[in-house]
Amino acid sequence: MRLQQTPAPPPEGRPLLEVRDLRVSFFTPAGEVRAVRGITYQVDYGEVVGIVGESGSGKSVEAYAIMGLLQPPGRVVGGAVTFEGEDVLAFSPRALTTFRGGRAAMIFQNPMTSLNPVYSVGEQLMEALRAHQKAASRREAAQRAAGMLERVGIHNPERRMRQYPHELSGGMRQRVMIAMGLICHPKLLIADEPTTALDVTIQAQILELMKDLQRQTGMGILFITHNLGVVAELCHKVCVMYAGKLVEQGAVDDIFYRPGHPYTEGLLRSMPRLDDQERRRLIPIQGTPVDLLDPPAGCPFAPRCPHAMEVCLGRMPPYVELGPGHRSACWLRVREGLSTSPAGGEEASHG
């Protein structure tokens, strides 16, 4: 990969972001909703990691936890989030404000509502910069903001900065959001379904833009989507999330060509492909996701899995290493006699 502007060389062996056995629950009147139930993965410097899963699988909640954006009744109930060696979950409110938007930025699904309607685009961009670089004068900030807009492909940035969000199209607004996220040169960008609300041609443009920006800046990206197709474009690594758990993770090729979990296979079958000559029928995954108020003891996918066995209902499958960096939690793989990892999904079933 061509990196024009590499961030500080990563300290030996230390990942940019490390998420270990993270658990998040919402304490609602109906009970504890276990939205995230012990997930472990890491993002290296300059790496693009995709998190894929159906709507409601806990992707956004997990991202909020990393950014310290969870609000009551949601709370991290276990695990650790480490950013460049620092414990994010232990940050003070003050430290969080420098972390957010400074070292790690986040953009959201709906560009139509993510910008404040009553402030101009320029004002909101400059504010993002000045929140972290107090010394920057208004003029400097304006210049940086205009430069940033140009980098995300917005022409005539001075005019755009004077405009209000409602005067911009959805794609344009998402570009503004990206510019706002990147204005302080974060090392990690969390993109929560950034293209889901856009129409297909704009989606492709935004993905292309993110790919370019990632190459130019060398930042790490955590790319959240429910669309496996989008992942292939952009990501190095993929985590497949189901009912608050990562059921499979691996390099993009592993996931696409050697899927090791029936849920991943289902996602692949239900995914439209551009190179599809035979016009295969898309097969949606049957059934509905599990109830996170009372998650099952066994494999959460069992009620919908065509291969479900007796053991699947009773116990959570452990992680099985399918190859370097490729693992999945499925009893089928255990049966195949591959080596299991004791610290995997098995342990995660107690939470």
Add this chain to the structure above:
Amino acid sequence: MAREILKRIGTAALTVFAVATLTFFLTRAVPGNPFLSEKNPPQAVLDALNEKYGLDQPLYVQYVKYLGNLLRGDLGVSVKLQKDYPVARIIGEMFPVSAAIGFFALLWAVLLGVPLGCLAAYRRGRGTDSALQVVCTLGVSLPSFVVASLLLFAFCGGIAGWKLFPTLFQAGDWRSYVLPCFSLGFYPMCYIARQSRASMLDALGQDYIKTARAKGLRTGRILFKHALRNALLPVLTYLGPQVAFTLCGGFVVETVFTIPGLGRYFVQSISSRDYPVILGTTLFLASFLVGMNLLVDLLYQAVDPRIRLGREAA
């Protein structure tokens, strides 16, 4: 834009005209006469008075004459309360008294109500919020004569050693203004606090607040820059007409504290059927209201760029 404003002013003038017409005929439809009182004067005197003020003529003649005078800016003279004194001068003398009290009443209502509402929204569900909710619910359900009378009793001699304020209103003495301002502003304060809390909660739940937090902004900025500006619109909507009503005087408060204000006088004019005074004060209030609504529309645009007079952007 300029055309739009002109159009609005035209509509406003029409509204005031409609109010004038309605009020004119409604006051006449109510039984009674300015000159009939407990003493029942002789018929000859009544006839003379009716003739003097033109009340003997057919109603439509009176109406046309009234409108004619109105167009020349003449509101006529009082026929009963202050015989032959021009209505315009009455308003000119009484409005400042009411307006001074109303202004300070609304000032404290806004300056306290908005921040309290924000605070309650920010600390929603916790002790501060609940306490404020109780006070404000009480505030909007207590009739103002109860608040005013309680205050008058407590601080004007009812409780030994607590006589902090004069019982009789003295224009120019600041101590005479404290309790009226408090009583008059209490309801709007509570109302504004509730309103700001609700609209603040709504604003705080919006996606752009999440963006603001993700940018690393401090809580104060998020609350007072990003949420408040969006939350202000409903408060403005309430404040517009409220300014007109409050500045024209609250009848109850002016009565309890014996303030020679427009609000009290207006009610007196109704009970004594002083037609020109009723019409004059009503028209004054109506014009004020219409003007405030126009002003609110203009302010809306200053607060929210999506709103443009005449067209509302999606």
